[in-house]
Amino acid sequence: MNTRLLALAAASSAVLALAACGNNQEEAAAPAAPADGAATAPVAPADGPMVGGAAMSPTADIVTNASRASNLTTLVAALQTAGLADTLKGAGPYTVFAPDNAAFEKIPAAQREALMQPNMQNDLKRILSYHVVPGRLTAADLAAQAQSGGGSVELTTVAGGKLTARVGADGAVTLTDAKGGTARVTQGDVAQSNGVVHVIDTVVMPN
Numbered sequence: 745m746n747t748r749l750l751a752l753a754a755a756s757s758a759v760l761a762l763a764a765c766g767n768n769q770e771e772a773a774a775p776a777a778p779a780d781g782a783a784t785a786p787v788a789p790a791d792g793p794m795v796g797g798a799a800m801s802p803t804a805d806i807v808t809n810a811s812r813a814s815n816l817t818t819l820v821a822a823l824q825t826a827g828l829a830d831t832l833k834g835a836g837p838y839t840v841f842a843p844d845n846a847a848f849e850k851i852p853a854a855q856r857e858a859l860m861q862p863n864m865q866n867d868l869k870r871i872l873s874y875h876v877v878p879g880r881l882t883a884a885d886l887a888a889q890a891q892s893g894g895g896s897v898e899l900t901t902v903a904g905g906k907l908t909a910r911v912g913a914d915g916a917v918t919l920t921d922a923k924g925g926t927a928r929v930t931q932g933d934v935a936q937s938n939g940v941v942h943v944i945d946t947v948v949m950p951n
Contacts, residue, residue, distance in 0.1 A: 760910065792935055796844075802935040804830045805936040806840055809936055816943075818848040825860050826869040836938035837880040841907075841927070843921060843947045851947060871901035874921070876948040880940050884930040887911040920950035 792800040796813030807829050810816045812874060816889075819842055823829045832838060859868045877899045889897040890911045899907045908920040917929035927946035934941040 746787075751936070755814075761816060761884045793932055794802070795931060798942075800934050802916065802938050805834075805938045806836075806838065806936045806941060808833070808939070810842065815846075816846045819843055821914045822860065822868060822872060825862075826865055826872050828869060828872055832876070832936065832938075834854075836936075837878075838939035839876045839877040839879060839881040840939060841877075841929070841948065842940045842941050843875065843927070843932070843944055847927070847944060847946050868902055870950060874901050874905050874907070874948060876902045877907070878902055882940055883911070883915065884944070885927070886917055887915065892915055892936075896919070901950075903950060907948060918941070919944065919948055922951040923949050925949055 747774065747871055777947070792943060795809070796815035798812035798814065800809045800812070807820065807823065810820050810823075820829070823832060824892045851859075858864055859871070875877070881899075886897060886909050890909060896908050896910045899909055901907060907922075910918045910920070912918070919927045921927070925946065925947050925948060927944040928947050929942045931943040934943070
């Protein structure tokens, strides 16, 4: 009798051990649950072209994007000083010919520093507004208008001044200001949520 009881106990133990082993294998094979939110994380929107080492987002406004670009820091500071930053964060659309830092450095240092003073705010605003044209004008738009105009197109800025744009056979865009000075577009068609930016190598001047 004892022998029979011992055999039954051993068999029961073996069955329990096999069952436990099977359960462990199933648990090991089951995939780990994803971290909270991992399966439903939103996909980030695609970034636009690089300007000054930073990606320009087509869903961000002109000032927000310019603030990311290392080569547009002087422009952003000037916009803030002139009280135009909020305007260029608005709905627009605007076409902005954006002078880079090197463009501002072509202006004599004493004149640059004077323009950044509070008592020169109106003069600075007039100069910066001269770089802004109402509407969204891409390089292709400028080329088409220039072709229709016999090689050039006269643009009216938000300041009321005139800028003349010429587009070369290679697609290069050149601006001529009211004083006869010229600026070249070094990077065009940077899309913004409220317009388009063309980076230029010289500050253009109104009368």
